[in-house]
Amino acid sequence: MKWVNHIAIAGATTAVIAPQLVPIAILGSTAPDWLEWIYKATGNSIRHRGVTHYVSSWVIGLLFCVFLFDFHNIGAAFFYGGLTHVIADSFTVMGVPLSPLSDTRFHLFGGRLRTGESGEYLIAWGVVLACFFVGSYFNAFTGWYPFFYDWAGLYDAGLIDASEWKANRFRFI
Numbered sequence: 405m406k407w408v409n410h411i412a413i414a415g416a417t418t419a420v421i422a423p424q425l426v427p428i429a430i431l432g433s434t435a436p437d438w439l440e441w442i443y444k445a446t447g448n449s450i451r452h453r454g455v456t457h458y459v460s461s462w463v464i465g466l467l468f469c470v471f472l473f474d475f476h477n478i479g480a481a482f483f484y485g486g487l488t489h490v491i492a493d494s495f496t497v498m499g500v501p502l503s504p505l506s507d508t509r510f511h512l513f514g515g516r517l518r519t520g521e522s523g524e525y526l527i528a529w530g531v532v533l534a535c536f537f538v539g540s541y542f543n544a545f546t547g548w549y550p551f552f553y554d555w556a557g558l559y560d561a562g563l564i565d566a567s568e569w570k571a572n573r574f575r576f577i
């Protein structure tokens with residue numbers, strides 16, 4: 405799957421829950437591919453969608469960060485991003501490996517997608533749209549709009565003072 409779609413999926417879903425972690429999730433969402441480059445750059449040979457695409461390692465990493473140790477949820481966001489990457493890749497014909505223990509490839513929805521074809525864009529932008537609606541729904545009921553901190557609105561509501569608003573008005577995520 406193309407990076408633009410990996411980034412869209414991880415970025416949009418993270419924005420709903422924790423907008424400040426979006427950059428980390430995006431870094432994680434491309435990691436299974438750039439980790440392959442690092443392997444190669446250090447003179448190792450690696451199969452595309454091999455070791456860096458084990459579904460199990462990203463799940464274990466995420467669980468570790470959520471339950472055992474993390475620093476400001478940065479680890480969790482990174483592994484979450486990586487997990488969205490391998491899951492999205494599992495929609496493709498090639499699939500992804502589950503773990504080092506077996507050679508079976510993991511496919512979701514029949515693994516019919518071909519990288520670069522319209523199907524992957526449909527999935528990615530479908531996710532973005534769904535997140536946008538979930539975000540708007542939150543906003544309607546709680547006044548909390550996850551994609552953009554509503555600093556001006558908070559100022560009007562008297563919740564923050566002017567200096568806080570000044571410091572944050574250009575911060576969108």
Ligand SMILES: [Zn+2]
Pocket residue numbers: 405436437453457489493
């Ligand atoms: Zn990949």
